[in-house]
Amino acid sequence: MTDDILRMRGITKTFPGVKALQDVNLSVRRGGIHAICGENGAGKSTLMKVLSGVYPHGSYEGEIFFDGELCRFGDIRDSEHRGIVIIHQELALCPQLSIAENIFLGNEQSARGLIDWNRTNAEAAELLNRVGLHENPVTTISDIGVGKQQLVEIAKALAKKVRLLILDEPTAALNDEDSAHLLDLLRGLRDEGITCVIISHKLNEVMAIADSISILRDGRSIESLDMATGEVTEDRIISGMVGRALENRFPPHEPNIGEEALRIENWTVHSPTQRGREVVSNANLTLRKGEIVGLAGLMGAGRTELAMSVFGRSYGTDITGKLYKNGKPIEARTVREAIRNGIAYATEDRKRYGLNLIEDIKRNVSAAALSKLARRGWVNDNEEYRVADEYRASMNIKAPGVSSITGKLSGGNQQKVVLAKWIFTDADVLILDEPTRGIDVGAKYEIYSIINRLADAGKAILVISSELPELLGLCDRIYALSAGRITGEVQRSEATQERIMQYMTKGLDET
Incomplete structure (x- = not known):
């Protein structure tokens, strides 16, 4: 053995009109x-879906050889029977159970x-204790956060005798604390003899946890790296991913900073579910x-809640405070009013x-500004096509055409569509909530370039990000929010x- x-060996996967994988080779030590690294669309997830059936x-x-034996999986049950378990980015949990x-x-x-419920619970x-999740087994999934749900998925894999x-x-949707806990858990599983394959855009996490790395680009194997050599750097990985x-x-x-565009004064927002609790103060x-x-x-600091409450009071109750646009007071009590006043909000959950x-x-x-394309209640299809195609070209949205289904685009290209939607509204204040979440380094650079161009056009931009290096590298000024x-x-x-x-941590230790 x-x-x-x-x-x-030699994995090739073709979809209609697209060769997603071409002669890919992968070896994983026991x-x-x-770690598997690559830009969006490089074929990482496709390769793992081939492996898992x-x-x-x-x-x-x-x-595919597993434990030295040739495997031909007909579905995911076949691979799980051998001890291969995949946890997708979109968690496969039933929230009501x-x-x-x-x-x-x-x-x-x-x-x-x-069903033996005593034995089940x-x-x-025991499995929850093994993954470090201190919750009652009868707790409903919808009552726990994403970080804990990720641990439930791992407990579910352990129940299947995962190898x-x-x-x-x-960790794409996890905060720093939950991410660190998850990485520690993976180290523990490694110590127990369980082999892990992790796909991640977060190169700092890859560097911290991986024993070896495979890089894919454009559906092909580029290189494999052994972390034990001590010669692997983030720049080396990026060079393999993007080809340069x-x-x-x-x-x-x-x-080129000009006059005040938006001012938020004494803005207070109360929780819609916890009476009397101020989410933004x-x-x-x-x-x-x-x-x-x-x-x-x-x-939990209130970043998204602040942004959504400003954008047409999309979040919160008992909102007080004032908004000023170009020095004049405005009302933005609905999303329609916010858009009419030139305010746009690109959500963190695209x-x-x-x-x-x-x-x-x-x-x-065209979704947020159909009135610009309509005459007497009818949308001009030709104009809609022309506008979308202009954005596709100017923002380098990688798709055969504007008739391509958005759900089939990579994460970076989906984010460009989100930005195009809000730019088309002629907004001059753009609030971008986690604009590069789940996006590879090459696509991030393109998103940063688009944000810079918007600023050069005189737009005022608020960027919410969990990545401090991103804020430091992109922003002219930074606010910190705590509690x-x-x-x-x-x-x-x-x-x-x-x-x-x-x-960011100021006041958190105060009682």
């Missing part, structure tokens, strides 16, 4: 953590045809024309709230991660 638990034998070319029910869904603990409790665990972007050295993660930009901030302003804060994934690009681009309060404001020339983090 070799040291490799998995070998994939008992290690192997989501794409069954016969739908691809090539061979309990934690225990989700852990053993399809793998029920039964006796004589009836007891074994679920090779595949995680697709496991990316000397600067952020495009150069010289700001007496916040004051300003945005200027041509300026990129950052908003930093830990998970798949759920930002896009209609089953519609094409042109319908998504719903603005706790600091830093100019770019004076900004450091340490200083911003001090503001």
Whole structure:
């Protein structure tokens, strides 16, 4: 038996008109953590779906050897029977069922045809303890956060006697604390002899946890790297991913900041579910024309709640405070009013709230400003096509045409469609909530370039991001938010991660 638990040889997968994988080879050592890196569309998830039987034998070319044996998986049950379990980026949990029910869904603990609930809950409790999740097994999935749901997925995999665990972007939606806990858990599983394959765009996490790395580009194997050599760097990985050295993660930009565009004064927002709780307290901030302003804060600090409440009071109750646009007071009590006043908000959850994934690009681009294309209640299809195609070209949206279904685009291209939608509204204040979440380094650079161009056109931009290096590299000025309060404001020339983090945690230890 070799040291490799998995070998994939000559894997080629074709979809109509697209060769997603071409002669890909992958070797994974037993008992290690192997990272797969590549830009969106490089074929990472497709390769893992081939391995796990989501794409069954016969739908691809090539061979899969697991534990030295040739495997031909007809579906995901076949791969799970061998101990290969995949956790997709979109978690496969039933929100209305309990934690225990989700852990053993399809793998029920039964006796004589009836589910043994005492055994189910007891074994679920043992698995939860193993992954470090301190929750009652009967708790409903909808009552726990995304970080805890990720741990439930791992407990579910352990219940299936997993030997090779595949995680697709496991920390994409997690805060720093939950991400660190998850990485520690993976190290523990490695120590138990469980092999892990992790797909991630977060290269700092890859560097921290991986024993080896495979790089894919345009559906092809590029290289495999052994972290034990001590010679692997983030720049080396990026060069393999994008095919060139990316000397600067952020495009150069010289700001031309003008007059005040938006001012938020004494803004207070109450929780819609917890009576009397202030989610945002007496916040004051300003945005200027041509300026990129950052908003930093830990998970739960109130960043998204502040943004959504300003955008037509999309969140919160008992909202008080004043908004000023170009020095004049405005009302933005509905989304329609906010758009009419030139304010746009690009949500952090583009798949759920930002896009209609089953519609094409042109319908998504025009969705927030159909009145610009309509005459007497009828949309001019030719004009809609022309406008969308102009944005496709100017924003380098990689798609055959604007009739392409948005849900089939990569994450970076979906984000460009979101930006195109709001730019088309002629908004001159853009609030961008986690604009590069789940996007590879090459696509991030393109998004940063678009944001810079918008600022150069005189737009005022507020960027909310959980990545402090992103705020430091992109923004002209940064606000910090802690427990719903603005706790600091830093100019770019004076900004450091340490200083911003001090503001982000200010007041959290007060009782």
